[in-house]
Amino acid sequence: MTRIVLASASRGRREVLRQAGIDPEIRVADVDEEALAASHEEVLDPLPPLARAEATTCLLATAKARTVAAHLGPVETPTLIIGADSLLLLGEELQGKPHTAERARERWLAQRGATAHLVTGHALILIGNERGDERSAAATTELRFADLSDDEIDAYVATGEPLEVAGAFTLDGLGAPYVTHLVGDYHNVIGLSLALTRRLAADMGVFWPSLWPQPAK
Numbered sequence: 618m619t620r621i622v623l624a625s626a627s628r629g630r631r632e633v634l635r636q637a638g639i640d641p642e643i644r645v646a647d648v649d650e651e652a653l654a655a656s657h658e659e660v661l662d663p664l665p666p667l668a669r670a671e672a673t674t675c676l677l678a679t680a681k682a683r684t685v686a687a688h689l690g691p692v693e694t695p696t697l698i699i700g701a702d703s704l705l706l707l708g709e710e711l712q713g714k715p716h717t718a719e720r721a722r723e724r725w726l727a728q729r730g731a732t733a734h735l736v737t738g739h740a741l742i743l744i745g746n747e748r749g750d751e752r753s754a755a756a757t758t759e760l761r762f763a764d765l766s767d768d769e770i771d772a773y774v775a776t777g778e779p780l781e782v783a784g785a786f787t788l789d790g791l792g793a794p795y796v797t798h799l800v801g802d803y804h805n806v807i808g809l810s811l812a813l814t815r816r817l818a819a820d821m822g823v824f825w826p827s828l829w830p831q832p833a834k
């Protein structure tokens with residue numbers, strides 16, 4: 618049995634794991650994402666847009682997972698810690714959560730009818746076994762947004778949903794009808810690609826079924 622810790626406050630990420638039969642412990646990492654990305658801008662800025670999105674989200678995901686790993690300290694049993702970070706790449710612009718209604722409206726005026734890419738960085742750290750290990754990688758899902766009218770943008774923004782999600786939309790909420798086209802991993806958009814998470818865990822010798830709750834003896 619491997620203990621699993623999700624280093625995230627994201628309800629969406631937790632639900633993705635729960636729907637896959639895994640009930641993670643939640644440990645929220647206190648990472649200043651803006652400051653961390655800014656401190657690496659000389660390395661990140663020269664990269665082509667998609668590479669910059671992947672590198673930025675992996676940097677942030679790794680910081681979250683490492684912060685939680687450090688707080689856990691020495692552990693008795695093998696423990697898999699998962700960190701993640703999602704950004705929307707629209708053109709050459711990387712976007713997180715809008716946080717305000719004004720910014721959410723501006724985002725939708727720019728992205729309606731457009732194609733964009735939701736990039737999620739994944740970082741997995743395995744501690745509590747003889748060697749310990751770490752892997753990170755990003756997954757990218759291509760999306761096209763419906764060409765919403767100003768009135769429908771105002772109505773969606775007024776719900777508050779778009780304010781605290783990367784890209785100002787959800788695939789599994791009120792925003793679902795506003796994505797007309799998706800190529801790639803659906804769960805990656807919610808916040809965690811299960812296929813990539815499983816692959817990274819397997820690369821470190823974690824047998825995915827060992828993460829499922831074990832039947833009571």
Ligand SMILES: Nc1nc2c(ncn2[C@@H]2O[C@H](COP(=O)(O)OP(=O)(O)OP(=O)(O)O)[C@@H](O)[C@H]2O)c(=O)[nH]1
Nearest residue numbers: 625626627629630702703782783787788806807808
């Ligand atoms: N349910 C849902 N959540 C989404 C969707 N798109 C983006 N999100 C959420 O938007 C948030 C992206 O912000 P992040 O900075 O990566 O994560 P966070 O919510 O701040 O949580 P931390 O991992 O603790 O940083 C995550 O919580 C994602 O789950 C979606 O389509 N559905």
